Amino acid sequence: MQLSLGPVLYNWAPERWRDFYFRIADEAPLDVVSVGEIVCSKRSPFFADHIPAVVERLQNAGKQVLLGSLILVSLRRERRQTEELAAVEGAMVEVNDLTCLRALAGRPHAIGPFVNIYNEASAAFHVAHGAKRICLPPELPLASVAAIAKAIPDVTTEMFAFGRVPLAISARCYHARLHKLAKDNCRFVCEKDPDGLLLNTLEQQDFLTINGVQTLSHTCANLLGEAGLLHESKVGSLRLSPQDCDMVEIARIFRDVLNGRDDADGGNRRLAAAYPGVPFSNGFLWAEPGHLYHRARAGDMQGVAPKIGAV
Amino acid sequence: MMELICPAGTPAALRSAIDAGADAIYCGFNDETNARNFPGLNFSRDEMRKSIALAHGRGARVLVAINTFPRASAVEIWHRAVDDAVSAGADALILADIGLMDYTARRHPSQRLHVSVQAAAANPDAIAFYAETFGAKRVVLPRVLSVPEIAEITRESACETEVFVFGGLCVMAEGRCSLSSYATGKSPNMQGVCSPPSHVTYEQTAEGTKSSLGGFAINRFAATEPAGYPTLCKGRFSTAQGAGYIFEDPVSLDATTLLKGLRDAGVTALKIEGRQRGRAYVESVVRHFRHALAALESGSEADIASLKPFTEGQASTLGAYRKTWR
Numbered sequence: 341m342q343l344s345l346g347p348v349l350y351n352w353a354p355e356r357w358r359d360f361y362f363r364i365a366d367e368a369p370l371d372v373v374s375v376g377e378i379v380c381s382k383r384s385p386f387f388a389d390h391i392p393a394v395v396e397r398l399q400n401a402g403k404q405v406l407l408g409s410l411i412l413v414s415l416r417r418e419r420r421q422t423e424e425l426a427a428v429e430g431a432m433v434e435v436n437d438l439t440c441l442r443a444l445a446g447r448p449h450a451i452g453p454f455v456n457i458y459n460e461a462s463a464a465f466h467v468a469h470g471a472k473r474i475c476l477p478p479e480l481p482l483a484s485v486a487a488i489a490k491a492i493p494d495v496t497t498e499m500f501a502f503g504r505v506p507l508a509i510s511a512r513c514y515h516a517r518l519h520k521l522a523k524d525n526c527r528f529v530c531e532k533d534p535d536g537l538l539l540n541t542l543e544q545q546d547f548l549t550i551n552g553v554q555t556l557s558h559t560c561a562n563l564l565g566e567a568g569l570l571h572e573s574k575v576g577s578l579r580l581s582p583q584d585c586d587m588v589e590i591a592r593i594f595r596d597v598l599n600g601r602d603d604a605d606g607g608n609r610r611l612a613a614a615y616p617g618v619p620f621s622n623g624f625l626w627a628e629p630g631h632l633y634h635r636a637r638a639g640d641m642q643g644v645a646p647k648i649g650a651v
Numbered sequence: 652m653m654e655l656i657c658p659a660g661t662p663a664a665l666r667s668a669i670d671a672g673a674d675a676i677y678c679g680f681n682d683e684t685n686a687r688n689f690p691g692l693n694f695s696r697d698e699m700r701k702s703i704a705l706a707h708g709r710g711a712r713v714l715v716a717i718n719t720f721p722r723a724s725a726v727e728i729w730h731r732a733v734d735d736a737v738s739a740g741a742d743a744l745i746l747a748d749i750g751l752m753d754y755t756a757r758r759h760p761s762q763r764l765h766v767s768v769q770a771a772a773a774n775p776d777a778i779a780f781y782a783e784t785f786g787a788k789r790v791v792l793p794r795v796l797s798v799p800e801i802a803e804i805t806r807e808s809a810c811e812t813e814v815f816v817f818g819g820l821c822v823m824a825e826g827r828c829s830l831s832s833y834a835t836g837k838s839p840n841m842q843g844v845c846s847p848p849s850h851v852t853y854e855q856t857a858e859g860t861k862s863s864l865g866g867f868a869i870n871r872f873a874a875t876e877p878a879g880y881p882t883l884c885k886g887r888f889s890t891a892q893g894a895g896y897i898f899e900d901p902v903s904l905d906a907t908t909l910l911k912g913l914r915d916a917g918v919t920a921l922k923i924e925g926r927q928r929g930r931a932y933v934e935s936v937v938r939h940f941r942h943a944l945a946a947l948e949s950g951s952e953a954d955i956a957s958l959k960p961f962t963e964g965q966a967s968t969l970g971a972y973r974k975t976w977r
Contacts, residue, residue, distance in 0.1 A: 439780070629834055
């Protein structure tokens with residue numbers, strides 16, 4: 341079972357962003373790292389200068405690097421950005437919007453969790469057009485995941501296994517709207533919330549997270565307890581999505597459980613300590629409301645842990 | 652003249668839409684293959700055949716929406732819907748799933764194919780991909796675009812464009828939203844429902860009527876306020892930066908005053924949302940737009956009767972078409 345790191349979704353200060361990846365390169369037990377600004381094209385220029393050094397450092401550390409494409413492409417500048425990304429020599433693009441596919445024209449690529457693949461026929465279509473890795477939508481239940489992964493055995497199927505769950509993307513920026521600013525003059529207010537902005541119900545129940553044009557869950561996806569089941573279902577990679585916490589430690593916890601050095605319960609305790617105050621969720625995988633978390637089912641993992649260590 | 656595309660949730664609504672002047676009606680089968688999968692709504696196979704024959708007899712076209720994403724291991728249910736719609740004489744199929752488009756283009760190469768708004772084709776490159784790969788003849792554009800953006804896309808588009816002019820307004824990119832299933836387990840993409848009534852509750856509290864979805868409070872109304880339906884993204888929430896309608900006010904789209912701009916932009920067809928709405932809605936809204944289009948054509952002033960009774964929260968907006976927030 342591989343471990344991958346999704347792109348940073350929040351607006352982090354550029355130096356912090358760079359240093360985060362340097363440390364990930366040096367210390368995190370990850371196989372694949374996807375980088376690039378995929379949420380808001382206005383943020384991209386801040387990171388552009390650091391990308392070459394980050395990619396080099398990650399590759400030198402033996403990690404496969406994917407370049408993530410924008411989730412929502414509408415402006416001319418965003419189309420150009422997407423086209424340029426597809427033209428980068430020798431790079432593996434992670435497609436987050438079909439806009440990319442035309443420019444990629446069948447060249448090998450990865451598919452991110454923002455592309456709608458709900459069934460084996462769609463997955464097969466993408467494989468026939470050059471997809472080598474597919475991270476499935478977080479909304480999918482286990483039965484669908486298993487059916488899709490089984491149908492595309494030559495491709496690495498991945499599940500979103502840690503991090504706040506991306507739920508929606510919009511042309512409108514909710515950070516700007518909240519600060520009574522126009523999107524074109526947003527003053528990058530989203531940088532004040534490196535782990536997103538909490539949205540409560542009127543009864544003060546924690547509900548969602550706002551990240552500019554993106555809306556995520558308040559809960560943190562945690563499929564550590566389902567890793568064994570996912571492995572049996574031919575899922576070949578688990579994706580960790582960066583939050584404002586020690587992601588090297590998060591990667592170590594997942595690796596330890598996959599290798600059988602720790603069990604799921606122990607791993608869950610360590611995850612809760614590493615990313616405190618944010619409840620876990622795994623409801624989507626069980627075809628239930630996405631915010632729910634079934635601790636009981638986490639026990640399914642025990643006994644199969646040593647088996648998935650053999651990667 | 653731009654085509655007027657009207658919703659029908661029942662054969663009766665389809666007849667009303669034709670009577671009111673629809674050029675084409677879009678509808679779906681009564682199962683999970685379409686994005687308005689509500690109880691008591693939509694067409695049986697037999698109703699679809701008869702309705703298409705009736706529409707054709709009266710010079711109207713029927714577009715069949717098969718616009719959810721097929722469930723893994725059950726794709727044949729969607730294949731059967733495609734096959735049955737083709738054999739019933741559908742003038743076009745409105746599809747969202749790439750695998751289903753692939754199937755349709757191979758199995759029924761002469762069938763006209765439209766790209767559903769659920770496929771989220773928001774720029775000319777994505778549209779060209781669908782046109783080149785599956786021979787799509789028309790794309791339904793997302794409701795997140797402004798009129799100048801629609802004009803630019805239409806100019807460069809590899810196929811016809813269709814835009815929404817009235818009805819429910821998604822502020823999130825359509826077909827890419829799991830908010831509903833996060834709260835309820837049911838989503839537009841998978842079950843064809845958003846914020847489903849089965850998961851809605853209303854409760855009287857000291858502060859007024861509280862509406863909830865899947866156990867999450869979505870809104871609260873004072874005794875003097877009408878209690879609106881708790882569509883998740885139209886709810887009142889709170890953040891450290893303030894409370895209120897964080898995503899969008901509970902308003903409906905009404906682009907009546909933008910018809911000239913849309914025509915000049917080269918848009919082929921105008922779409923009215925609301926297959927879940929009754930005959931009265933269909934009849935009034937279709938008549939209104941038929942009248943507005945006739946006025947546009949003759950260069951006369953349209954008598955724009957208010958459609959307020961048919962809008963969400965009795966309020967309407969030009970939506971993203973006038974992008975005040977850009």
